Amino acid sequence: MEAGSAVGSVRIRAGRAAAGLTSPWVLKSASILFVLGLWQWAGTVPVSIAFPSCTETLAALWDMLVDGTLASAYAETAGPLIVGILLTGVGGVLAGLVMGLSRRAEWLGLPLFIVLQASPSAAIVPLITFIYGIGFTAKVFAVVLLSAPVIVLNSYRGIANTPRSLLEMSSAFLASRWQRIWKVVIPAGSGLIFAGLRLGVAQGFTGAILAELIITPTGVGDLITYYRSVADYPAMFASILSIIVVASVSVTLLQRAEQRLFRPEMRAL
Amino acid sequence: MAFSLLVWFALWEVVGRLDLVSLLPPFTDVLAALVEVVPSPTFVDAAWITLQAFVIGMGLSFAVGIGVGILMGTSRAVGSVMGMWVNIFESSPLTAVVPALMALLGFGLPTMIVTVFLFSVWVIALDTQVGVERVNPSLVEMGRSFGATKRVLYSRIILLAALPELLAGIRLGLIRGLKGVVIGQLLIAVVGVGYLFELYSRSFLMPEFWALLIVLFGFAFLAAEVVAYFERKVSFYASSR
Amino acid sequence: MTRSASITSRPGAGDSTQDARGPAVRVVDLTKDFPGGVRALGGVTFDVPRGELTCIIGPSGCGKTTTLKIIAGLVEATSGRVEVDGTPVTGPGPDRAFVFQDFALMPWATVLRNVAFGLELRGVPRREREETAREYVEKVGLTGFEDAYPHQLSGGMRQRVGLARALAVDAEILLMDEPFASVDEQIRRKFQEDLLRLLSHEEKTVIFVTHSIEEAVYVSDQVVILTRGPGRVSKAVRPGVDRSGDSDSIRRSEAYLDWVERIWGELQGYLEK
Numbered sequence: 001m002e003a004g005s006a007v008g009s010v011r012i013r014a015g016r017a018a019a020g021l022t023s024p025w026v027l028k029s030a031s032i033l034f035v036l037g038l039w040q041w042a043g044t045v046p047v048s049i050a051f052p053s054c055t056e057t058l059a060a061l062w063d064m065l066v067d068g069t070l071a072s073a074y075a076e077t078a079g080p081l082i083v084g085i086l087l088t089g090v091g092g093v094l095a096g097l098v099m100g101l102s103r104r105a106e107w108l109g110l111p112l113f114i115v116l117q118a119s120p121s122a123a124i125v126p127l128i129t130f131i132y133g134i135g136f137t138a139k140v141f142a143v144v145l146l147s148a149p150v151i152v153l154n155s156y157r158g159i160a161n162t163p164r165s166l167l168e169m170s171s172a173f174l175a176s177r178w179q180r181i182w183k184v185v186i187p188a189g190s191g192l193i194f195a196g197l198r199l200g201v202a203q204g205f206t207g208a209i210l211a212e213l214i215i216t217p218t219g220v221g222d223l224i225t226y227y228r229s230v231a232d233y234p235a236m237f238a239s240i241l242s243i244i245v246v247a248s249v250s251v252t253l254l255q256r257a258e259q260r261l262f263r264p265e266m267r268a269l
Numbered sequence: 270m271a272f273s274l275l276v277w278f279a280l281w282e283v284v285g286r287l288d289l290v291s292l293l294p295p296f297t298d299v300l301a302a303l304v305e306v307v308p309s310p311t312f313v314d315a316a317w318i319t320l321q322a323f324v325i326g327m328g329l330s331f332a333v334g335i336g337v338g339i340l341m342g343t344s345r346a347v348g349s350v351m352g353m354w355v356n357i358f359e360s361s362p363l364t365a366v367v368p369a370l371m372a373l374l375g376f377g378l379p380t381m382i383v384t385v386f387l388f389s390v391w392v393i394a395l396d397t398q399v400g401v402e403r404v405n406p407s408l409v410e411m412g413r414s415f416g417a418t419k420r421v422l423y424s425r426i427i428l429l430a431a432l433p434e435l436l437a438g439i440r441l442g443l444i445r446g447l448k449g450v451v452i453g454q455l456l457i458a459v460v461g462v463g464y465l466f467e468l469y470s471r472s473f474l475m476p477e478f479w480a481l482l483i484v485l486f487g488f489a490f491l492a493a494e495v496v497a498y499f500e501r502k503v504s505f506y507a508s509s510r
Numbered sequence: 511m512t513r514s515a516s517i518t519s520r521p522g523a524g525d526s527t528q529d530a531r532g533p534a535v536r537v538v539d540l541t542k543d544f545p546g547g548v549r550a551l552g553g554v555t556f557d558v559p560r561g562e563l564t565c566i567i568g569p570s571g572c573g574k575t576t577t578l579k580i581i582a583g584l585v586e587a588t589s590g591r592v593e594v595d596g597t598p599v600t601g602p603g604p605d606r607a608f609v610f611q612d613f614a615l616m617p618w619a620t621v622l623r624n625v626a627f628g629l630e631l632r633g634v635p636r637r638e639r640e641e642t643a644r645e646y647v648e649k650v651g652l653t654g655f656e657d658a659y660p661h662q663l664s665g666g667m668r669q670r671v672g673l674a675r676a677l678a679v680d681a682e683i684l685l686m687d688e689p690f691a692s693v694d695e696q697i698r699r700k701f702q703e704d705l706l707r708l709l710s711h712e713e714k715t716v717i718f719v720t721h722s723i724e725e726a727v728y729v730s731d732q733v734v735i736l737t738r739g740p741g742r743v744s745k746a747v748r749p750g751v752d753r754s755g756d757s758d759s760i761r762r763s764e765a766y767l768d769w770v771e772r773i774w775g776e777l778q779g780y781l782e783k
Contacts, residue, residue: 024346024349024350027346027349027350028349028350028353031350031353031354035354047373048373050369050372050373051373107273108273108276109273110273111271111273111274112273112274112277115274115486115490117444118444118486118489118490118493119482119485119486119489120447120448120450120451120452120482120485120486120489122364122448122451122452122455123451123455123462123466123481123482123485124482125455126455126466126467126470127292127470127478130291130292130470130473131290131291131292165610165612165614166614166616168584168610168614169608169610169614170631171584171602172582172583172584172602172607172608172610173602173607173608173627173628173631173675173679174602174603174604174628174631174632175631176631179631183630183631184616187616187618188616188618190618202360202361202362205361205362206362206363206364208362209362209364209365210362210364210452210455213364213365213367213368213456214455214456220365221365224365224368224369225368228368228369228371228372233372236368236369236372237369239365240365240366240368240369243361243362243365244357244358244361244362244365244366247360247361247362248356248357248358248360248361251360252356252357252360
């Protein structure tokens with residue numbers, strides 16, 4: 001992928017810039033500056049009363065950082081998010097494992113999780129209050145609801161798709177069933193399992209925010225709702241910006257970790 | 270294998286009859302509500318507005334997503350810069366952006382359309398990029414050696430060669446777009462199926478609630494299956510590209 | 511290693527008719543049907559003399575790998591039987607070790623761990639199995655690569671890891687499935703010579719599947735030729751090439767070239783049918 005595609009040769013070759021100027025870092029930073037600039041322009045025009053400029057938003061962000069509102073909001077959001085991810089991480093991977101190893105579990109569970117993955121299960125979030133009220137548990141449930149299917153399905157795919165040649169090899173060298181599962185199937189599937197966890201974390205963020213916007217005004221979701229209600233648009237945008245950044249950074253870190261831990265080894269040999 | 274769903278439905282029926290979980294009415298009640306709800310005017314109105322938002326939003330997604338994806342796959346520079354942005358948004362909880370959209374665009378169709386677009390465009394762009402990058406260079410060279418113009422090259426060769434990944438992206442995009450329209454409406458709360466969900470849960474009309482969810486799921490599933498059908502038709506050449 | 515026409519001088523290998531223990535492997539009337547009605551083997555019968563290298567050769571699809579895997583116990587025959595040392599085969603066993611065509615190495619494990627894997631599965635304690643593994647890593651010429659990962663190795667090196675792994679478990683019978691097919695031509699010849707040199711120090715019976723006639727004639731004591739699917743044994747011959755000279759002159763010798771021609775002719779007959 002990094003080697004560049006020959007399809008690129010279709011484009012006109014005129015104007016090949018000097019290599020230094022087109023290095024990825026330079027381009028990416030330039031694009032960030034460009035987007036921020038565009039934002040600033042749109043905010044000062046202004047495109048709408050409700051659209052703050054970039055500088056206003058960043059100023060509000062700074063204020064919230066300094067006076068601790070961001071910190072306490074994130075502390076509130078983080079709790080259910082982390083607990084929920086831990087639950088689905090452990091439970092979901094186990095479920096995927098069982099489904100990958102047992103035909104019966106696969107028959108029972110796979111259609112269910114495929115349905116759950118494809119449905120707009122967010123619709124269930126408002127219902128959660130009926131069982132779990134508006135507290136911590138309700139928010140954890142929202143996180144679990146949104147992140148479980150993708151974790152389970154990816155773990156299942158990792159376990160169920162062990163390369164045949166490795167299975168044959170372990171058989172040839174007299175592995176017992178447990179040895180095969182522990183020493184071959186799980187390591188072979190660990191790449192997909194981790195990818196599932198990464199995707200699950202991204203979904204978990206969505207679940208946490210959704211819960212805070214719909215069920216119970218706490219944490220970052222509450223910041224967004226509150227500032228909108230008082231028409232403090234710079235602060236609202238700042239809150240939104242912060243969660244986008246936090247989520248992206250977390251998921252990107254996981255992606256880096258995944259690439260370092262798994263990529264070279266995941267090529268089936 | 271899908272027959273196991275029947276087992277789950279049977280379990281649902283039992284749980285409902287025994288009144289074990291207040292939220293879960295017997296499955297048969299849900300089916301009855303389904304038959305009642307679907308032809309009703311409230312539902313039709315809600316479905317209509319939801320469908321509008323969905324179709325327009327997805328249309329935009331296709332156009333922008335595929336276009337950007339092709340650019341990303343063609344030029345390494347564009348691919349790496351746009352890739353950064355696309356990846357950032359693909360993994361963000363865009364749900365958080367919806368309140369801002371509501372403040373900017375109001376509580377109606379425009380917000381919903383943009384929500385559908387924002388939920389689905391990234392995965393379409395990413396998968397299109399992958400598809401274009403995987404196009405066998407020999408195919409392109411072959412086209413050029415026969416004097417194909419750029420337009421022909423793109424439409425006849427590259428797009429077709431990238432079709433399997435493109436369709437996969439579209440299928441995932443459809444599912445996300447549907448989630449987007451539902452989430453958007455849940456937050457707006459006064460329109461479409463989001464409003465209905467709100468209404469049913471407030472009035473504790475559980476059979477109606479689940480019936481609506483099943484309808485939406487059925488729609489998502491059908492759309493995804495249609496695309497999957499085309500994916501299968503096209504996959505025969507996927508491995509030999 | 512000095513060899514003359516048909517008497518092998520590998521340690522432990524006697525003239526098979528004199529070995530009272532009988533052939534190491536006996537394949538009798540093996541058939542194999544695959545789901546979908548494909549008959550891969552239509553009654554294969556041959557003996558594998560103890561301590562010798564027997565090649566199974568034939569056109570693609572003749573079932574040579576299937577036969578090998580049935581002997582290994584990895585695939586079940588539809589009918590017929592395989593006996594190892596007189597005992598019928600019911601599954602894989604410690605008496606047989608397999609070398610895979612696509613290497614089948616665990617990408618997440620180092621060379622050392624891969625080589626020691628057979629021993630690991632048997633519960634051999636870590637220090638002991640690593641010591642044994644190091645020995646075999648050396649024997650296949652990969653000293654210094656013990657801590658490398660498979661993706662860092664070339665195809666030829668990966669295959670040597672597979673070979674070391676199979677040797678490390680010290681099974682009497684070595685089964686090799688087109689081991690040099692994924693390797694460059696130049697390296698392939700060297701591997702053939704290395705293999706013979708390695709085996710000259712071990713007391714093993716080897717069954718080797720290949721589609722290269724030159725390879726078969728160069729390395730084997732016996733060549734079993736299978737017809738195209740459903741496979742049957744068309745002939746079993748003993749080339750007995752004189753390996754007293756250097757490899758290049760052997761490969762140019764009349765006896766060698768004659769045998770290659772003869773087997774080629776045999777196979778051609780089936781290609782045209």
